[in-house]
Amino acid sequence: MSTKTNHLAPAKAIHPGEILKDELEAKAISQKDFATKLGIQPTQLNEIIKGKRGINTEHAVLIGKGLGMDPKIWQNLQSLYELDLVKINERTQDRLVALDQWEMIKDFIPEKYFKKIGAINGDPINDIPVIKDIYQINKFEELPGLYNQPAFYHNRKSEKLTVDKINLLGWVNLLKSISANSKVERFDHKNEAEIIKGLKKLISKNDQTIIKCKEFLAEFGIKLNVLKHPEKCAVDGVSFWSNGNPAIGLSLRFNRIDNFAFTLFHELGHVFCHLVNNNTAEFIDVDINKDSSSKEDLENEADEYANNMLINKKNWDRFFSQSTRLQINSIIEFSKSEVVHPAIVKGRLCYELKSYSIKVDIDDKIY
Numbered sequence: 001m002s003t004k005t006n007h008l009a010p011a012k013a014i015h016p017g018e019i020l021k022d023e024l025e026a027k028a029i030s031q032k033d034f035a036t037k038l039g040i041q042p043t044q045l046n047e048i049i050k051g052k053r054g055i056n057t058e059h060a061v062l063i064g065k066g067l068g069m070d071p072k073i074w075q076n077l078q079s080l081y082e083l084d085l086v087k088i089n090e091r092t093q094d095r096l097v098a099l100d101q102w103e104m105i106k107d108f109i110p111e112k113y114f115k116k117i118g119a120i121n122g123d124p125i126n127d128i129p130v131i132k133d134i135y136q137i138n139k140f141e142e143l144p145g146l147y148n149q150p151a152f153y154h155n156r157k158s159e160k161l162t163v164d165k166i167n168l169l170g171w172v173n174l175l176k177s178i179s180a181n182s183k184v185e186r187f188d189h190k191n192e193a194e195i196i197k198g199l200k201k202l203i204s205k206n207d208q209t210i211i212k213c214k215e216f217l218a219e220f221g222i223k224l225n226v227l228k229h230p231e232k233c234a235v236d237g238v239s240f241w242s243n244g245n246p247a248i249g250l251s252l253r254f255n256r257i258d259n260f261a262f263t264l265f266h267e268l269g270h271v272f273c274h275l276v277n278n279n280t281a282e283f284i285d286v287d288i289n290k291d292s293s294s295k296e297d298l299e300n301e302a303d304e305y306a307n308n309m310l311i312n313k314k315n316w317d318r319f320f321s322q323s324t325r326l327q328i329n330s331i332i333e334f335s336k337s338e339v340v341h342p343a344i345v346k347g348r349l350c351y352e353l354k355s356y357s358i359k360v361d362i363d364d365k366i367y
Helices: 016-026 031-038 042-049 057-067 071-108 111-116 124-135 144-148 165-180 189-205 209-219 257-273 297-310 313-320 328-338 342-353
Strands: 223-226 235-242 245-250 282-286
Touching: 016 042, 016 071, 031 042, 031 057, 057 071, 071 124, 111 165, 124 165, 144 165, 165 223, 165 235, 165 245, 165 282, 189 209, 189 257, 209 223, 209 257, 235 257, 245 257, 257 282, 257 297, 257 342, 282 297, 297 313, 297 342, 313 328, 313 342, 328 342
Parallel strands: 223 245
Antiparallel strands: 235 245, 235 282
16 A cells, blocks of 8 residues: 655654755855855855755755755755645644544543553544544544443443443444454344354364354354453443344453353344344343343343253253262263253353352363
């Protein structure tokens, strides 16, 4: 990609007097002698050399003749200097405007988080267009109003943790921006069974899981992106429509295969149970008390979808009633029959038994 140099502003405008000084020193000509030769006052020449006076047409002709150079060279040097001054002034004005705009918006964006993940670099000139793109706004006056939109509050409210709304909205909108640039195939909800089967198989192998799940879902028209969550924001996932395709964003707050699988399938529950019937819906899933009665029906449906799609309900009930359910051999055998990773079975046991200290040696990290 070529750069249009006529649009660039130099760091410093070089006055032609500096070049004239170098020429005189290179030729071992004193300023006084050169001024006498040109028939001008030494003080006048000194002002030109110090950048206090410009080179007019008469000076350009005299200097050119005195040094055996084309007078146009000195005319051009003066013109370039004046043009650079204008460019530098414009750049300064642009930066002043950018600094004013940044002061206006910095309290409405997770600046620290965006810097940490490399979304912005700390230069308002570069960062302001990025922020507008992330939040999909034309004017920064629109930014505060985003926090009052109904969709923003359509999420799982945490009863244990305080959720930083600015960090949450920043995370969600950055995922929307990333998803908007993601290219996937056409989505058809009739492929649900094939999608579930394929994902379970990939997750059960737990080998480059996230990358392979993303590539697999893209083939079926579902966008999947993972983005680290900000501080004070216990968000797990989000699902929404993105340019005609369902999109899922995950935070991976816990580097566990069972957490990844459940959250992904929970968002798929939103996709197949809710988004296919509403192309404007949005679901932001924030960590809450799992037993909370304040959970919305749609969230309960997504939870149930995740549980039942990962493990057949009747088969689970039968396995859970067995006295050997906590033995590693039983867990592995059952996980193979359900085509899921053993850590998913262990995680489900921990949840339903309300005990997360079950001593079963199963590696639950995501690979």
